[in-house]
Amino acid sequence: MFILRQSKVVYAVWLTLIAAVFAAVFIERWSMGFVAAATLIVSMLPLALAERYEIRLPVPFLSFVVLFIFATLFLGEAFDFYDRYWWWDIALHGTSAVGFGLVGFVCIFILFEGDRYAAPAWAVAFFSWCFAVAIGAAWEIFEFAMDSLFGTNMLKSGLPDTMGDLIVDVIGAAVGALSGYLYLLGLDRGGLLAWLIADFVRLNRDLFKRIDRRR
Numbered sequence: 001m002f003i004l005r006q007s008k009v010v011y012a013v014w015l016t017l018i019a020a021v022f023a024a025v026f027i028e029r030w031s032m033g034f035v036a037a038a039t040l041i042v043s044m045l046p047l048a049l050a051e052r053y054e055i056r057l058p059v060p061f062l063s064f065v066v067l068f069i070f071a072t073l074f075l076g077e078a079f080d081f082y083d084r085y086w087w088w089d090i091a092l093h094g095t096s097a098v099g100f101g102l103v104g105f106v107c108i109f110i111l112f113e114g115d116r117y118a119a120p121a122w123a124v125a126f127f128s129w130c131f132a133v134a135i136g137a138a139w140e141i142f143e144f145a146m147d148s149l150f151g152t153n154m155l156k157s158g159l160p161d162t163m164g165d166l167i168v169d170v171i172g173a174a175v176g177a178l179s180g181y182l183y184l185l186g187l188d189r190g191g192l193l194a195w196l197i198a199d200f201v202r203l204n205r206d207l208f209k210r211i212d213r214r215r
Helices: 008-027 030-052 059-078 088-111 121-150 159-184 192-203
Strands: none
Touching: 008 030, 008 059, 030 059, 059 088, 059 192, 088 121, 088 159, 088 192, 121 159, 159 192
16 A cells, blocks of 8 residues: 555655644634645545556655645645745745656656657757646646636736746746756766656666666
């Protein structure tokens, strides 16, 4: 069971959320309890899906995903970090863009079955960047739709907030895509992100049947 094979960071987040649920029930803060319970469930979904499709994810990446969900949903919504700290939304957009840049690269690399010569390294990195930026743009459209249809305030200051988020998305996506580019050049030990890609490939060799055995 995936719950029994996680890092201490993941366990700490889960225990915090469980404690928050009980505390919210005790003091009758139902909204906080709902957010804590929802965050707990959402943080387990990537792990459950990975096990369902027999994909092994590097422990640092799993920890990052759980921490990101915790920061976005629980800290951001239950404790109003978005309003308390002006940089909170920017930081989350940047880190998510980096993550999606890595995900985009890995997806393309899986389609090539690990063949580093199926396309130029710059082309793979470029499409990885496009994938991450597209996700960011789709999220901004979602925020606009929510504000228009349900009267929420996800866009905050409107156009400045949207453009600021997109600029951060573009930069973060470039960092993630650059990591994939460095990996294809054989520089997977040149940084943590490129090393994560190498670790993912190592853990999922069946998905990369054409990978150069000399790596």
